[in-house]
Amino acid sequence: MFFNTRNVNLGDHQKIIDVMPNWWGGRDLTSGLSKIYFIHFQNSSFVTLNDGNIIGFLIGFMSQSIKNQAYIQLAGVDPNFRKQGVAKMLYNEFYEICKKSSISTVTSCTSPVNELSIKFHQSMGFEILKGDCIENGYEITSNYLGEGNHKVLFKKDI
Amino acid sequence: MFFNTRNVNLGDHQKIIDVMPNWWGGRDLTSGLSKIYFIHFQNSSFVTLNDGNIIGFLIGFMSQSIKNQAYIQLAGVDPNFRKQGVAKMLYNEFYEICKKSSISTVTSCTSPVNELSIKFHQSMGFEILKGDCIENGYEITSNYLGEGNHKVLFKKDI
Numbered sequence: 430m431f432f433n434t435r436n437v438n439l440g441d442h443q444k445i446i447d448v449m450p451n452w453w454g455g456r457d458l459t460s461g462l463s464k465i466y467f468i469h470f471q472n473s474s475f476v477t478l479n480d481g482n483i484i485g486f487l488i489g490f491m492s493q494s495i496k497n498q499a500y501i502q503l504a505g506v507d508p509n510f511r512k513q514g515v516a517k518m519l520y521n522e523f524y525e526i527c528k529k530s531s532i533s534t535v536t537s538c539t540s541p542v543n544e545l546s547i548k549f550h551q552s553m554g555f556e557i558l559k560g561d562c563i564e565n566g567y568e569i570t571s572n573y574l575g576e577g578n579h580k581v582l583f584k585k586d587i
Numbered sequence: 588m589f590f591n592t593r594n595v596n597l598g599d600h601q602k603i604i605d606v607m608p609n610w611w612g613g614r615d616l617t618s619g620l621s622k623i624y625f626i627h628f629q630n631s632s633f634v635t636l637n638d639g640n641i642i643g644f645l646i647g648f649m650s651q652s653i654k655n656q657a658y659i660q661l662a663g664v665d666p667n668f669r670k671q672g673v674a675k676m677l678y679n680e681f682y683e684i685c686k687k688s689s690i691s692t693v694t695s696c697t698s699p700v701n702e703l704s705i706k707f708h709q710s711m712g713f714e715i716l717k718g719d720c721i722e723n724g725y726e727i728t729s730n731y732l733g734e735g736n737h738k739v740l741f742k743k744d745i
Contacts, residue, residue, distance in 0.1 A: 443734055460618060464732045465660070471652040493648055494629040502623070574622045576601055 432484070432510075434518050437474040442467045444483050445476075445505075452505045461503050462488065473499070475522045477506075477515050484510040487519040491530055499527045501537040520553060524587045535587055538573060538580035541565045547581055555583035590642070590668075592676050595632040600625045602641050603634075603663075610663045619661055620646065631657070633680045635664075635673050642668040645677040649688055657685045659695040678711060682745045693745055696731060696738035699723045705739055713741035 442464045449459050466474055470490040477485035487504040501523065506515045527535060537555065539546040541564040551557070560568040564579065573580040600622045607617050624632055628648040635643035645662040659681065664673045685693060695713065697704040699722040709715070718726035722737065731738040 446733070461621075463619075463621075464736075465658070469648070469650040469652055469658055473651060490627070490651055492627040493631060494627055498627075500623070500627055572601075575604065578622075 432477050432479055432515060434475050434477045434522055436471050437467050437476055439467050441476050441483060445486050452507060466502060473523060473526050475519050477519055479510065485515040485519055487523055489523050491532055497531060497533045499532045499535045501535060527587060533586060535585050537583045541567055541569050541579060541581055550583045555585045558582040558584055590635050590637055590673060592633050592635045592680055594629050595625050595634055597625050599634050599641060603644050610665060624660060631681060631684050633677050635677055637668065643673040643677055645681055647681050649685065649690055655689060655691045657690045657693045659693060685745060691744060693743050695741045699725055699727050699737060699739055708741045713743040716740040716742055
């Protein structure tokens with residue numbers, strides 16, 4: 430099968446919003462996917478296409494205030510196309526653009542309940558940062574994205 | 588009265604979330620204020636303090652993919668401290684940091700119903716960009732921030 434990865438464009442936003450609940454098994458994470466990313470962070474955000482359809486995406490940017498660090502806001506792969514290297518391709522594209530801007534560390538975070546995402550990050554070589562308590566067996570950082578919004582924090586040197 | 592403007596820090600996020608509904612006359616715009624901005628865009632985001640309390644804020648960043656352009660995500664002033672130059676001070680801080688990065692254009696957008704915000708932007712020297720239809724007497728760009736999320740677009744050369 431031939432997959433093609435390219436930078437996002439404005440039109441990709443709604444297409445991704447439409448498939449997200451299905452890709453996340455019913456959970457609605459669309460509020461985390463502001464169109465702002467598709468306007469102002471196109472050069473570090475990617476989609477993978479198969480036959481013209483989006484089967485994967487990675488939305489990320491380079492931190493403006495933390496030196497040499499980039500952040501992945503959200504990434505996902507169509508359940509029908511998992512275990513075929515799509516995520517790896519997307520992450521590698523992101524690492525490449527980051528390296529060109531002297532980024533040495535990529536960070537991300539996920540909810541403590543999202544075991545699939547935690548395992549995925551570990552398989553991609555991300556380490557879990559020490560938090561301030563343990564939940565679901567993982568180090569978590571309380572209130573990282575707001576009051577009550579605890580997260581598992583990931584970091585990978587590229 | 589003495590006002591002090593400084594870059595945002597992590598702790599400012601919740602304080603701003605808490606006052607926002609009151610500052611916006613009951614409208615809840617807190618979903619537009621991700622803590623991500625307070626983590627990764629500290630150097631282009633500011634708060635104004637009076638007696639240790641936040642009385643104004645401006646959250647913005649430099650576009651990563653649109654050359655020489657910056658974007659203001661959200662700005663607000665405590666209703667008790669309006670018409671005292673707080674917004675002007677915040678915008679000027681933002682312009683200064685932008686100019687240091689060779690930014691020549693600042694953009695922003697607002698809902699067509701938010702007359703106060705539209706008038707404010709005009710008073711600050713922002714022009715309204717030509718849209719694809721007229722609503723409430725203003726040029727608006729349909730679906731700018733997502734399906735059904737129409738916006739009045741602003742631009743100012745600095």
